Amino acid sequence: MTTLETPAPAPKTPAPEAPVQARRSVAARLASGVAGGALRVFLLLVAVFWLVPTFGLLVSSFRDPTDISTSGWWKVFSAPAQLTTKSYESLLENGDVTNALFNTIWITVPATLLVVLIGAMAGYAFAWLDFKGRDWWFMGVVGLLVVPVQVALIPLSGLFRDLGIFGDIIGVVLFHVGFGLPFAIFLLRNFFAEIPRELLEAARLDGAGELRLFATVVLPLAAPALASLGIFQFLWVWNDMLVALVFSSSGSQPLTVALQQQVRQFGSNIEILAPGAFISMVIPLAVFFAFQRQFVSGVMAGAVK
Amino acid sequence: MSSAVTKTAGGAGALPTPPAAPRKSVTGTRLWVAALFLLPALVLLGALVVYPIGYSVWRSLFDADGSGFVGLDNYVEIFTDDATLVAVRNTAIWVAVAPALVTALGLIFAVLTERVRWGTAFKLIVFMPMAISMLAAGIIFRLVYEQDPDQGVANAVVTSVHDVFVDESVYPKARPNAQAGDLRPSGGGSFTTEGTVRAGTPALLPLVGIAPNRLPGTPQDAKASTGSGVTGTVWLDFRLGGGGEKGAVDPGEKALEGVKVEAVKDGKVVATATSGTDGTFSLPSSADGARLRLPGSNFAAPYNGIDWLGPALVTPAVIGSYVWMWAGFAMVLIAAGLAGVDRNLLEAARVDGANEWQVFRRVTVPLLAPVLVVVLVTLIINVMKVFDLVYIIAPQPTQDEANVLALQLYLVSYGGGGDFGLGSAIGVVLLLLVMPVMWVNIRRLRKERQR
Numbered sequence: 001m002t003t004l005e006t007p008a009p010a011p012k013t014p015a016p017e018a019p020v021q022a023r024r025s026v027a028a029r030l031a032s033g034v035a036g037g038a039l040r041v042f043l044l045l046v047a048v049f050w051l052v053p054t055f056g057l058l059v060s061s062f063r064d065p066t067d068i069s070t071s072g073w074w075k076v077f078s079a080p081a082q083l084t085t086k087s088y089e090s091l092l093e094n095g096d097v098t099n100a101l102f103n104t105i106w107i108t109v110p111a112t113l114l115v116v117l118i119g120a121m122a123g124y125a126f127a128w129l130d131f132k133g134r135d136w137w138f139m140g141v142v143g144l145l146v147v148p149v150q151v152a153l154i155p156l157s158g159l160f161r162d163l164g165i166f167g168d169i170i171g172v173v174l175f176h177v178g179f180g181l182p183f184a185i186f187l188l189r190n191f192f193a194e195i196p197r198e199l200l201e202a203a204r205l206d207g208a209g210e211l212r213l214f215a216t217v218v219l220p221l222a223a224p225a226l227a228s229l230g231i232f233q234f235l236w237v238w239n240d241m242l243v244a245l246v247f248s249s250s251g252s253q254p255l256t257v258a259l260q261q262q263v264r265q266f267g268s269n270i271e272i273l274a275p276g277a278f279i280s281m282v283i284p285l286a287v288f289f290a291f292q293r294q295f296v297s298g299v300m301a302g303a304v305k
Numbered sequence: 306m307s308s309a310v311t312k313t314a315g316g317a318g319a320l321p322t323p324p325a326a327p328r329k330s331v332t333g334t335r336l337w338v339a340a341l342f343l344l345p346a347l348v349l350l351g352a353l354v355v356y357p358i359g360y361s362v363w364r365s366l367f368d369a370d371g372s373g374f375v376g377l378d379n380y381v382e383i384f385t386d387d388a389t390l391v392a393v394r395n396t397a398i399w400v401a402v403a404p405a406l407v408t409a410l411g412l413i414f415a416v417l418t419e420r421v422r423w424g425t426a427f428k429l430i431v432f433m434p435m436a437i438s439m440l441a442a443g444i445i446f447r448l449v450y451e452q453d454p455d456q457g458v459a460n461a462v463v464t465s466v467h468d469v470f471v472d473e474s475v476y477p478k479a480r481p482n483a484q485a486g487d488l489r490p491s492g493g494g495s496f497t498t499e500g501t502v503r504a505g506t507p508a509l510l511p512l513v514g515i516a517p518n519r520l521p522g523t524p525q526d527a528k529a530s531t532g533s534g535v536t537g538t539v540w541l542d543f544r545l546g547g548g549g550e551k552g553a554v555d556p557g558e559k560a561l562e563g564v565k566v567e568a569v570k571d572g573k574v575v576a577t578a579t580s581g582t583d584g585t586f587s588l589p590s591s592a593d594g595a596r597l598r599l600p601g602s603n604f605a606a607p608y609n610g611i612d613w614l615g616p617a618l619v620t621p622a623v624i625g626s627y628v629w630m631w632a633g634f635a636m637v638l639i640a641a642g643l644a645g646v647d648r649n650l651l652e653a654a655r656v657d658g659a660n661e662w663q664v665f666r667r668v669t670v671p672l673l674a675p676v677l678v679v680v681l682v683t684l685i686i687n688v689m690k691v692f693d694l695v696y697i698i699a700p701q702p703t704q705d706e707a708n709v710l711a712l713q714l715y716l717v718s719y720g721g722g723g724d725f726g727l728g729s730a731i732g733v734v735l736l737l738l739v740m741p742v743m744w745v746n747i748r749r750l751r752k753e754r755q756r
Contacts, residue, residue, distance in 0.1 A: 040421055046414070047430050053445045053629065054434075056458050060448065072455050122346035131339040137347075139747050144354050146739045146746070148690045150714050151732040154364065154725050155357035178353025181346055210338045239438030241693050246719055256440045263697055266447050267456075277444040281437045288436035292429075295436070296637060 061087055061274035068270055087275045097276065099251075100258035104280075106169055107244070107254055108237045111176040115233045116226055118177070119184025124214050126185065127192035128200065138189065144182040152179070153246050160247065167249030175247055176237045184229055187298075191225040192218060228298040231291050235284050255280045358736065365730035369723060379730035388705060389731070392713035395620055396689060399709060403624050403631075404684035408677060410628065411635025415643055416665060418636075428640070432633030439630070443697025446626035450613035450698070460610030467608050476561060477606050480514040481599075482542045485552025494601025497569065504593045508537030510566070511552055517545050517559050527560040530585040535592045539564045539599070540584040560584030564603050568592035614700050619707040623698050627691065635680045642676030643669070686739050710735060 059073040062083045067075075076082050091097050125131075126138045156175060160166040165174070195218065203217045219226070241256040248257060259276045262269040288295055368375050383389045414431060418424035434442060451457030454464040481488035481496050486509060491497035502508045507530040517524075520541070527540030541559045542551060549555030560583045568576040568588050575595055578586040588595075613622045646669065654664045670677075692711040699707035708716075710731055718728030 036420070039417060043414075043417060043421055043427055047427055050430050050434075050629065052458060053449045057445045057448055068456075070455070072458065072461055074458070074461070118345045118349065121342045125339055125342035129339045129342060131336065131343075137343075139750055141350065142750055143743050143747050144350060146686055146743050147354055147358065148711070148732070148735045148739060150690065150692070150711050151361050151736050152354065152357035153714070154718055154728050154732065155360035156353065158360075159352070159356070174349075174353060178349050181350055182354070185346060210342075214342075235436060239440070241438065241440045242715070245715075256438055259444070260440060260697065263444070263447070264701060266700070267451070270448065273444050274448070277441040281441050284436045284438070285433070288433065296432075 057274050057277060059083075060270060061278050063087075065271040069267075087271045088279075091272060091275045091279070097255070097258060097272075097279075100253055100255045101279065103169065103248070103252055104238060104254035104256070107172050107176070108234055111173045111180065111237045112230055112234045114173070114177045115180035115184045116230050119181055119229065120188050120219065120222070120226065121214070122181070122185045123188030123192050124218055126189040127195075128218075129210070138185075141182050141185050145186060147179075147182075149175075149179050149243060153242075157246060166247065167252060169248070169252045171247045172244055172252070172254075175243050176233075176240065180233050180236065184233065187229055188222065188225055191222055195221055224294070224297075227291070228294040231287060231294050232298045235287060238280075238284055361729045361732045361736075364725060365733050366726075368726050371725060375726065379726045380734070382727055383730060383734060388708065389713055389717075389727075391705065392708040392710050395708055396710045398620060399624065399627075399688045399691060400685055403627050403688045404681050406624070407628050407631045407635050407684055408639075408681050410632045411637075411639050411680065412670070412673070412677065414632065414636040415639040416669065418640070419643065428633070428636060432637055434630045435633050439691075439693030440697055442626055442630050443694050446622075446629070446694075447698050447700075449626075450622055452610065452612060452614070454610045457610075457613070459613060463610045464608055467610075471608065476512070476515060476564070476603060478514050479512045479541075479561070479604055482511045482513045482551060485542060486511045488599065491598060494604050495598055497598040498596050501594050501596050502535055502537065502568070502588075502592065504535050504590060505533045507531065508535075508597055509552060509554070510537055510539045510564075510597065510599065511542030512539065512561060512564075513541065513543050515541060517541060517543065520559055520561075522562075524559040524562065525582050525584075526556065527554050527558050527584040529554040530587070532587070535568070535588040535590060535595075537566070537586055537588075537597065538584045539566065539580040539586065554584075565600055567598040567600055568595035569598045570595045574598075614698070614703055616703050616706040619699050619703045623695050623707055626694055626698060627688070630694075631684065631687070635684070638680050639673060639676055642673050646672045682742060686742055689735060689738055 056073050059076055060068055062085065063073065063076065064082065064084055064086060067082050122141075126134060126141075152175070156171075157166060160168075160171040160174075165171040199221070200213060200217065203213050208216065239256070240254075241260060244254045244257045245260065248254065255276070259273060259280065262272050262276070266273065364371065365379050366374060366376060368378075383393065414427070418427050421427070449457055449459050452460060454460040487499040488496040488510060489499055498508070498510075509529075524541075527538055530536040530538050538554055539561045540554055541561055542549075544555065544557045544559070549558060560580070562580055562582050562584065564580045564586075566578050566580065566586050566588070567574045568578075568591075576588045576592040578588050580586045612618065650672070651664055651668055654668050659667065690711050691709060692715065695704075695707050695709055695712050696715075704712075714728050714731040714735070716722055717724045717731070722728070
């Protein structure tokens with residue numbers, strides 16, 4: 001729980017603090033006490049404000065459809081007996097939904113592994129191999145970082161149709177691999193470049209070839225970066241709706257697309273949407289809480305050094 | 306969409322510095338080894354990212370089904386077609402409002418959480434939405450914004466606050482008994498008698514339209530008023546089981562308490578009264594000869610809250626959900642920047658007599674400027690691609706009002722439009738909008754290499 005703590009807080013300087021405080025009058029101390037109280041109340045309200053939307057949907061997912069249509073979710077506080085797992089049970093008995101859940105996994109796992117592996121290989125080449133125009137190629141990859149996925153929807157639906165993989169899980173996976181690679185290469189190349197040269201040379205003296213060097217020295221050293229990248233790519237693909245909306249069909253659609261189709265009749269479908277949304281959120285939230293450090297450090301790696 | 310954080314963030318312009326020493330391969334690379342490592346990535350990038358860019362540019366010059374060359378007509382259409390213009394306008398609103406709002410909130414949270422002990426827990430709560438999909442966030446906020454105050458929490462709060470300040474009307478569905486009594490509709494939901502009231506002759510104002518067992522509270526039986534003043538009775542001219550004479554106060558018929566009665570002479574209100582527990586009211590003698598009016602406020606429908614997802618508010622409402630998702634991102638990045646700020650500078654300012662606001666405004670914010678710019682630029686890129694939130698939260702009838710470019714691209718190409726020419730043109734426009742950042746990234750990298 002401590003990873004969201006601001007990393008390496010600058011050492012507080014207690015020395016000048018003491019005399020200042022001593023000089024403070026009673027009134028000033030009272031004023032700062034009131035301000036501190038107001039600050040705490042304000043932050044508490046913000047926290048509640050941030051939690052209520054999700055909490056409302058969570059409670060709704062545990063209510064009976066008839067209760068949902070007659071009263072607001074906050075009524076459970078006065079009638080906790082309303083809570084039931086009925087919506088979840090009927091949802092998990094629905095073959096389309098479980099199928100979509102498996103599709104999400106079949107899309108996410110390969111798309112994540114492929115990006116990490118291919119990205120690591122290219123990142124290593126850009127960091128430690130000699131070839132003509134290495135830095136120019138790398139600049140090209142960096143340029144691709146900001147390309148919006150929307151640009152590729154129309155061209156790739158044509159290409160995938162020609163290849164016969166439109167509507168197939170493979171197409172969705174390929175799309176995510178393509179758009180995951182620029183960031184993967186960028187992140188890993190920068191990480192690999194920081195590996196001390198002596199480490200690689202020592203392995204070379206032991207007679208390791210380029211491939212063995214990569215597999216036995218570089219990859220284990222880069223485990224934290226690989227984990228950060230893997231978590232990001234995993235969440236990105238798991239949470240995607242747009243790409244799957246275009247490139248999957250009824251048999252290959254992931255959970256996000258299956259749920260999206262129920263949104264049109266929002267009011268009458270809340271007993272599907274609420275538990276469905278939570279099933280789709282369980283994995284990302286678990287990953288988030290389990291790997292906060294990597295999650296946050298990934299955010300930082302991308303944006304600020 | 307969490308990894309969008311870094312995907313776009315990587316583009317935001319702060320690239321880590323590579324080590325200064327040139328990294329020669331330690332083994333002496335043979336070409337085929339380099340090719341082995343690079344080829345998979347380059348082939349995939351070429352086919353899945355580079356080729357689509359080229360194809361989109363080419364395709365955008367052709368018509369809907371790709372058979373006829375139309376030049377730049379598709380681009381002209383983006384800025385002339387009404388539906389697409391709304392999307393352009395809304396994207397501009399998004400870019401102008403959302404990143405600034407998110408960054409400002411992130412800055413406030415980052416600075417304030419440093420001063421409480423549970424700041425870490427607070428950050429965790431605010432950052433959590435980054436992990437979930439925009440679809441889930443959309444469903445969450447669709448429920449928040451539901452119009453019915455018994456469903457959507459936003460309107461539940463709004464209506465309960467509203468009811469504190471505005472008296473709820475007592476009998477929303479009541480109306481005069483048309484067969485008995487002489488109350489007639491007089492505009493604005495009010496009812497006025499045709500005849501005038503005389504002192505000593507109690508006025509009878511019978512109402513119907515509510516079931517006696519649905520009346521609020523425990524109503525008493527109505528009483529015909531007596532006395533010599535200007536008086537009358539407002540009551541429910543109906544009792545369970547039926548019976549009784551229409552237009553007369555029969556035993557068992559319930560009084561309507563708290564109904565406002567106005568005495569009107571020549572269109573002017575000369576006196577007002579409110580019916581008591583037994584339904585009777587009495588007016589001052591100045592009301593003698595006036596007509597009686599029951600103002601519309603007695604019968605107004607209950608306040609139903611704000612139409613969040615109606616045409617006027619749908620874009621701000623969706624932006625609100627975006628702020629909820631991304632404020633944590635800005636907060637965490639700014640907090641990291643804040644950790645690198647030299648506390649001695651802040652302390653020095655305090656010793657010099659600056660108050661907290663001055664320290665924040667004159668010292669903290671300028672020191673954080675580089676981080677704030679990175680956050681802002683990252684969000685601007687991200688906002689231009691927002692699709693899921695609008696698609697999910699805006700209900701069908703107002704989706705056109707909430708449209709943004711990224712959604713319009715999908716709608717014209719796949720959402721029944723089938724116009725790949727226009728869709729490609731919108732895609733190219735989106736790409737052009739992020740080009741400056743692409744250029745900044747590459748330039749920065751080159752500079753670092755030359756150092």
